[in-house]
Amino acid sequence: MLIHNTHASDQVRPENHMPAANETPTGDQRRVPFITVRDKTGDNKASNFFGGERGVLRTGLCEMSHLSLTGLKPVADIAPFYIPEEIVSLDSIKLLPVKNFWSGLQKNLNGRSPVLYTHGFLVSFERSCRRASLLQESLGLKDRLVLFSWPSDGVIVNYTRDESDLFWSVEPLYRTLLDMIDIFGAGKIDLAAHSLGTRGIMLALVRLAQSKESSTPLVNHVVLVAPDIDAAIFEQYLPIIRPLARHITIYVSNKDNALAVSRQLHGYPRLGEAGAHLEGMSSVDIIDMSDIPVRYPSGHVYHLYHNSAVADLSELLSNGKTTSQRRNLKRIGKNIWSLQSADIEAHESPR
Numbered sequence: 072m073l074i075h076n077t078h079a080s081d082q083v084r085p086e087n088h089m090p091a092a093n094e095t096p097t098g099d100q101r102r103v104p105f106i107t108v109r110d111k112t113g114d115n116k117a118s119n120f121f122g123g124e125r126g127v128l129r130t131g132l133c134e135m136s137h138l139s140l141t142g143l144k145p146v147a148d149i150a151p152f153y154i155p156e157e158i159v160s161l162d163s164i165k166l167l168p169v170k171n172f173w174s175g176l177q178k179n180l181n182g183r184s185p186v187l188y189t190h191g192f193l194v195s196f197e198r199s200c201r202r203a204s205l206l207q208e209s210l211g212l213k214d215r216l217v218l219f220s221w222p223s224d225g226v227i228v229n230y231t232r233d234e235s236d237l238f239w240s241v242e243p244l245y246r247t248l249l250d251m252i253d254i255f256g257a258g259k260i261d262l263a264a265h266s267l268g269t270r271g272i273m274l275a276l277v278r279l280a281q282s283k284e285s286s287t288p289l290v291n292h293v294v295l296v297a298p299d300i301d302a303a304i305f306e307q308y309l310p311i312i313r314p315l316a317r318h319i320t321i322y323v324s325n326k327d328n329a330l331a332v333s334r335q336l337h338g339y340p341r342l343g344e345a346g347a348h349l350e351g352m353s354s355v356d357i358i359d360m361s362d363i364p365v366r367y368p369s370g371h372v373y374h375l376y377h378n379s380a381v382a383d384l385s386e387l388l389s390n391g392k393t394t395s396q397r398r399n400l401k402r403i404g405k406n407i408w409s410l411q412s413a414d415i416e417a418h419e420s421p422r
């Protein structure tokens with residue numbers, strides 16, 4: 072099924088016209104494989120096709136266009152705030168049967184590990200596709216990144232409703248992890264999540280630990296970016312989930328305004344905030360982003376809009392480099408590193 076993003080009169084093509092999952096897009100079009108548990112709204116316009124209500128699990132491809140703004144690049148490179156160098160838009164959605172989705176992904180991977188990405192609060196389906204496409208491009212994860220889109224409303228006043236929908240999504244997220252481990256093998260999948268989405272990953276891993284015994288790690292990397300999780304609750308669960316993963320990396324910052332608001336709302340420090348509440352978590356790698364400038368007002372989406380953060384994530388997820396192998400990391404604790412701006416040479420950042 073093909074859903075366009077032009078105007079409301081667009082027709083949905085029959086499924087036998089659907090391109091194969093491994094068909095290569097042309098021009099500036101990129102594809103993001105997605106798994107979603109959002110509802111179908113009844114609108115065939117791609118941007119409105121999936122809503123913020125709960126639905127059944129569906130799989131497919133987001134077809135994206137990247138329009139390069141080459142004239143802005145010299146300014147974007149030196150500006151103290153984020154200036155987009157390209158416009159990313161959702162052109163169409165291709166729905167695929169689950170079996171075809173996994174087989175197409177497996178063929179494109181050519182033995183590499185897939186990276187399942189789970190977005191955070193205030194993210195519509197269209198925005199989740201755009202963010203996933205940006206990450207796919209900037210981190211060098213073409214054909215590897217898979218988007219899991221849970222039913223966030225994309226409305227700023229609906230935070231508690233998003234929390235409920237995130238908790239509801241833990242079971243299908245856990246089932247997705249089971250499928251990926253069965254298809255790709257134990258220890259051969261990576262997980263990355265942002266903000267509220269990190270709670271889903273944490274709880275899905277707890278479910279996995281409770282249901283599946285293994286003498287070896289079931290997941291390779293678990294990467295939690297700006298996690299909106301009660302830090303003390305995560306510390307309680309950490310002994311349960313730690314044996315499941317070879318590596319757990321947490322990105323934190325003391326300049327994250329969104330997490331500061333969440334701390335006020337919940338009454339306790341968030342895992343994604345830098346501070347003393349992280350000192351007991353010695354079995355994970357903690358990357359402190361506080362030394363890099365804030366380029367986006369919230370200070371919460373540095374994984375999308377700061378070159379130093381993007382470079383470090385790329386070295387981690389694309390190249391599998393450890394903290395001692397990655398550039399611009401300055402050791403500030405037993406398992407805590409401070410990320411320095413990319414213009415600071417590695418030899419000036421002793422480990």
